[in-house]
Amino acid sequence: xxxxxxxxxxxxxxxxxxxxxxxxxxxxxxxxxxxxxxxxxxxxxxxxxxxxxxxxxxxxxxxxxxxxxxxxxxxxxxxxxxxxxxxxxxxxxxxxxxxxxxxxxxxxxxxxxxxxxxxxxxxxxxxxxxxxxxxxxxxxxxxxxxxxxxxxxxxxxxxxxxxxxxxxxxxxxxxxxxxxxxxxxxxxxxxxxxxxxxxxxxxxxxxxxxxxxxxxxxxxxxxxxxxxxxxxxxxxxxxxxxxxxxxxxxxxxxxxxxxxxxxxxxxxxxxxxxxxxxxxxxxxxxxxxxxxxxxxxxxxxxxxxxxxxxxxxxxxxxxxxxxxxxxxxxxxxxxxxxxxxxxxxxxxxxxxxxxxxxxxxxxxxxxxxxxxxxxxxxxxxxxx
Numbered sequence: 001x002x003x004x005x006x007x008x009x010x011x012x013x014x015x016x017x018x019x020x021x022x023x024x025x026x027x028x029x030x031x032x033x034x035x036x037x038x039x040x041x042x043x044x045x046x047x048x049x050x051x052x053x054x055x056x057x058x059x060x061x062x063x064x065x066x067x068x069x070x071x072x073x074x075x076x077x078x079x080x081x082x083x084x085x086x087x088x089x090x091x092x093x094x095x096x097x098x099x100x101x102x103x104x105x106x107x108x109x110x111x112x113x114x115x116x117x118x119x120x121x122x123x124x125x126x127x128x129x130x131x132x133x134x135x136x137x138x139x140x141x142x143x144x145x146x147x148x149x150x151x152x153x154x155x156x157x158x159x160x161x162x163x164x165x166x167x168x169x170x171x172x173x174x175x176x177x178x179x180x181x182x183x184x185x186x187x188x189x190x191x192x193x194x195x196x197x198x199x200x201x202x203x204x205x206x207x208x209x210x211x212x213x214x215x216x217x218x219x220x221x222x223x224x225x226x227x228x229x230x231x232x233x234x235x236x237x238x239x240x241x242x243x244x245x246x247x248x249x250x251x252x253x254x255x256x257x258x259x260x261x262x263x264x265x266x267x268x269x270x271x272x273x274x275x276x277x278x279x280x281x282x283x284x285x286x287x288x289x290x291x292x293x294x295x296x297x298x299x300x301x302x303x304x305x306x307x308x309x310x311x312x313x314x315x316x317x318x319x320x321x322x323x324x325x326x327x328x329x330x331x332x333x334x335x336x337x338x339x340x341x342x343x344x345x346x347x348x349x350x351x352x353x354x355x356x357x358x359x360x361x362x363x364x365x366x367x368x369x370x371x372x373x374x375x376x377x378x379x380x381x382x383x384x
Contacts, residue, residue, distance in 0.1 A: 051341065264313055
């Protein structure tokens with residue numbers, strides 16, 4: 001086996017354990033916060049804090065990693081922060097403390113910039129979408145296993161124990177990440193301030209970043225936000241919540257892989273994203289009409305498949321036309337910008353739900369999906 005193949009395989013496992021640690025507690029997270037006495041608005045704030053810290057950290061992290069030409073150290077740090085965050089939430093007894101440690105999870109997720117850029121460096125420049133498809137499939141594989149086991153643990157013990165499960169997976173991921181190789185062939189010419197501004201002003205990067213904001217508004221308001229609350233209202237147990245989030249994520253693994261290696265080549269990247277947003281909007285709008293848990297399962301399969309169609313393509317496009325020594329900056333900008341969607345989406349739906357009911361929250365976020373489908377048609381590639 002070649003050295004490149006070994007690096008790719010190892011990185012796939014590191015990524016899977018990392019995202020396992022980030023998502024093992026997600027199926028029961030919103031109901032758990034609610035059980036601590038939090039309002040829907042407070043739940044939205046806690047969920048949104050994850051995106052807020054990413055928004056603050058990702059751009060400077062991307063720029064700095066490009067300047068020092070090091071990505072591995074941030075991969076190590078990101079996994080370590082996930083471990084600290086989950087252990088902190090295990091001990092937290094109030095929504096306020098949960099807010100603090102969930103914000104730390106956002107700081108951990110900010111290092112995903114370095115994960116994606118380092119992994120992409122193992123591939124040829126024109127194979128970026130394929131690389132992003134693979135790492136996103138690994139990402140979702142870790143999530144799906146973590147959420148399924150997290151739901152089982154919560155059902156068997158309590159809703160706190162998934163935090164310990166997440167910490168254990170993070171420790172394994174951290175140990176494996178120490179063996180990851182830095183790609184020494186990456187262009188190490190330090191990016192200048194002028195070049196940073198040029199990257200930030202790139203129209204194609206701004207377009208895909210805004211589209212990613214819309215997608216993250218939807219995913220973190222539904223799958224990772226208020227879908228578990230809606231399911232709980234339909235009588236779901238902790239196991240059902242774990243199964244629900246798992247069923248949502250499994251189709252996303254398939255579509256994440258296909259979006260870069262098949263869909264984008266057969267129907268084009270723009271059409272792939274447009275169809276994905278359209279299907280995502282439908283899944284959100286249908287939620288208030290669902291009165292049976294099994295129907296919610298089917299609806300969330302559509303939700304997950306749609307997310308998998310959209311995101312790898314947008315991520316690939318964010319660095320596809322960017323030179324190697326600027327990719328950390330471009331990816332940092334892209335991921336920081338979509339962190340805004342993680343922040344405002346849950347807060348928007350939570351606030352609307354407190355005043356007008358959860359049904360209205362889902363309908364409004366469905367309109368965001370329609371907006372995404374329309375705006376996708378305006379994308380044009382621009383080299384930077």
